[in-house]
Amino acid sequence: MANSLEEIMQRRLKDYLQSSGTISGYVEDFENLFTELEASGYSYSIRHSRQGVGIKFHSKKLDKAPEIKDFGSPFQALKTTYYRCSFGYYDNSQKDEQSDHPGSKKRRFHIKDTKKMGCDAWLTVKCVRVYDDFSISKMSSMKSLAREKLKEALQSSSPPTGHLRFYIAASIDHSHPQSLSELNMRIHPTLHKEIEKIVKSGVTSTREIQFHLKRFIDNMFGEDSVPNATNRHFILPNL
Numbered sequence: 345m346a347n348s349l350e351e352i353m354q355r356r357l358k359d360y361l362q363s364s365g366t367i368s369g370y371v372e373d374f375e376n377l378f379t380e381l382e383a384s385g386y387s388y389s390i391r392h393s394r395q396g397v398g399i400k401f402h403s404k405k406l407d408k409a410p411e412i413k414d415f416g417s418p419f420q421a422l423k424t425t426y427y428r429c430s431f432g433y434y435d436n437s438q439k440d441e442q443s444d445h446p447g448s449k450k451r452r453f454h455i456k457d458t459k460k461m462g463c464d465a466w467l468t469v470k471c472v473r474v475y476d477d478f479s480i481s482k483m484s485s486m487k488s489l490a491r492e493k494l495k496e497a498l499q500s501s502s503p504p505t506g507h508l509r510f511y512i513a514a515s516i517d518h519s520h521p522q523s524l525s526e527l528n529m530r531i532h533p534t535l536h537k538e539i540e541k542i543v544k545s546g547v548t549s550t551r552e553i554q555f556h557l558k559r560f561i562d563n564m565f566g567e568d569s570v571p572n573a574t575n576r577h578f579i580l581p582n583l
C-alpha cells in the first residue's frame with residue numbers, strides 16, 4: 345500500500361508543520377523526496393519558476409511559496425519552483441478558456457465535466473544556499489554586517505560553498521482519482537491532448553471517450569504494433 349502524502353512529508357521534512365491544509369518544512373535532498381512522492385502516486389509537473397534575488401535571513405510566506413523563518417544563518421535565494429499535481433492538467437486549460445470565452449454554453453459544460461478529473465494539489469519548492477559560517481552567532485555581529493561580509497566573500501577568489509536547502513509548501517489534499525494514484529499511472533501527453541480534443545468536441549460519456557482513444561492508439565501505431573497493455577503510458581485511463 346502506498347504511503348500517504350502526509351506520512352511521507354512528516355517523515356522527511358525538517359521543521360514539519362501542518363496548518364490549514366498546507367504542509368511545510370525543508371529537506372536537504374529534494375531529488376530523493378520527489379522520487380518517493382512519485383513512487384507513491386504523487387506526481388507533480390512544473391508550472392513555472394522564478395529566480396531568487398539577494399542574501400536574506402528570512403523570507404515571507406507569499407501566496408503558495410513557503411515561509412523561511414530566521415534561523416540565524418544568511419542564505420541566497422536561488423530559485424522558487426511551482427509544481428501542480430500531474431493530474432491537474434485539465435484544470436489549467438479550463439481557466440484559460442473560462443477567461444477567453446466566458447459566455448459559451450458548450451465550454452461551460454466542458455468546464456463542469458472535466459472538473460472531477462483535474463486535481464488542484466500544488467507543491468512549491470524554494471531552493472536556497474545556506475552559509476552557516478556567516479551565521480550571526482559565529483560572526484557575533486549584526487545581520488547587516490554578516491550580510492556584507494558574506495557578499496564580500498562571495499566575490500572573492502575562493503567563495504564559500506555553503507549548502508543547499510529546499511523549503512517546501514504543499515497542499516495536503518489530492519482530489520485525483522485514487523485508482524490512478526495507486527497505480528502511479530501517467531498518461532502519455534499525446535493522449536492527454538487527445539482526451540481534451542474529444543471532450544471539447546462534445547463527447548462526454550466515458551465509454552465513448554475510451555472507444556475514441558482505443559481507435560486513436562490503433563491509428564497511431566498500426567494495429568500490429570500497439571503497445572502492450574502493461575506499458576502504463578498507454579493504458580487507457582479508467583475514467
Ligand SMILES: [Zn+2]
Nearest residue numbers: 429463518520
Ligand atoms: Zn493530485
